Amino acid sequence: MRTSRYAVIGCGNMGSAMAAGLVRGGVSPDALSLADAGTPVLPEPLVGCAVGHDNAAAVSSADTVLVAVKPYLAEAVLSGIAPALRPGALLINVAAGVTVEQSRAALVGAPGGVDVVRAMPNLAAALGEGTVAVAGETPAGAARALEALAPLGLIAELPETLFPAVSALSGCGIAHALRFLRAGVTAGVAMGLRADMAAALFAQTMRGAAAMVAAGEHPEAAIDRVCTPAGLTVRGICELEANGFTGAVVKGLRACCIGR
Numbered sequence: 001m002r003t004s005r006y007a008v009i010g011c012g013n014m015g016s017a018m019a020a021g022l023v024r025g026g027v028s029p030d031a032l033s034l035a036d037a038g039t040p041v042l043p044e045p046l047v048g049c050a051v052g053h054d055n056a057a058a059v060s061s062a063d064t065v066l067v068a069v070k071p072y073l074a075e076a077v078l079s080g081i082a083p084a085l086r087p088g089a090l091l092i093n094v095a096a097g098v099t100v101e102q103s104r105a106a107l108v109g110a111p112g113g114v115d116v117v118r119a120m121p122n123l124a125a126a127l128g129e130g131t132v133a134v135a136g137e138t139p140a141g142a143a144r145a146l147e148a149l150a151p152l153g154l155i156a157e158l159p160e161t162l163f164p165a166v167s168a169l170s171g172c173g174i175a176h177a178l179r180f181l182r183a184g185v186t187a188g189v190a191m192g193l194r195a196d197m198a199a200a201l202f203a204q205t206m207r208g209a210a211a212m213v214a215a216g217e218h219p220e221a222a223i224d225r226v227c228t229p230a231g232l233t234v235r236g237i238c239e240l241e242a243n244g245f246t247g248a249v250v251k252g253l254r255a256c257c258i259g260r
């Protein structure tokens with residue numbers, strides 16, 4: 001069980017996903033203060049948790065503060081909570097496109113020792129299977145964020161210049177992966193499987209492929225091991241590539257990346 005106290009400001013899609021991932025990862029719901037402008041519907045492990053409307057009250061007892069409001073609201077929300085932060089608190093802002101420097105500039109009146117970190121998570125954080133890129137104002141702040149967010153999945157420290165690429169690959173990429181999954185289900189149904197069985201099989205196949213890469217296998221080496229010479233698998237891969245598969249994936253992900 002983790003002992004740090006967390007506050008989550010903005011409990012929409014991303015804030016509630018991160019809060020859910022923290023609880024699944026061992027943070028007690030009693031150690032979470034949730035605040036939102038409205039009355040969000042919370043996902044399963046958070047059902048029953050109170051959501052307040054007073055951001056300052058929520059952060060006043062927290063060692064780690066996650067701010068997950070829309071980017072255009074981030075500056076006002078940070079200014080509002082700044083005086084209420086605890087000295088030495090870790091402040092993590094996940095608003096896309098908002099730099100560490102901009103977050104720091106908004107924290108007028110914050111007490112000393114507050115560490116400011118920018119983070120780019122994705123929604124699988126809710127299941128502890130997310131990716132979160134973090135960039136800290138200082139290496140010590142980044143190290144604190146790596147520790148604080150560890151229950152959410154793969155946490156990587158990266159320079160802010162790479163955040164647009166991370167946003168495309170991990171933030172948007174999850175939808176691209178789901179589109180691939182859905183296409184596989186369509187193929188399965190066309191070949192006679194029921195849709196739910198096709199989805200279960202293909203999702204587990206994608207999970208297995210991801211696990212092989214996570215275990216250190218190079219994707220191309222693994223493909224070579226699966227493809228029997230002159231066999232059916234390589235025939236299918238040739239068909240995919242003849243239809244522009246790799247090019248379409250690269251183009252699709254780059255289209256999600258500002259400036260690429």
Ligand SMILES: NC(=O)c1ccc[n+]([C@@H]2O[C@H](COP(=O)([O-])OP(=O)(O)OC[C@H]3O[C@@H](n4cnc5c(N)ncnc54)[C@H](OP(=O)(O)O)[C@@H]3O)[C@@H](O)[C@H]2O)c1
Binds near residue numbers: 037040
């Ligand atoms: N969604 C993703 O996959 C994703 C991925 C990476 C990063 N992000 C970042 O995460 C942030 C949140 O995105 P989202 O998709 O979770 O948006 P969202 O679903 O709209 O959630 C934002 C929440 O903040 C609440 N809120 C608005 N004003 C507030 C205030 N002054 N104080 C406290 N809460 C307030 C909203 O309440 P009302 O709805 O009642 O206004 C809403 O519940 C964005 O900055 C986005 O760039 C999102």
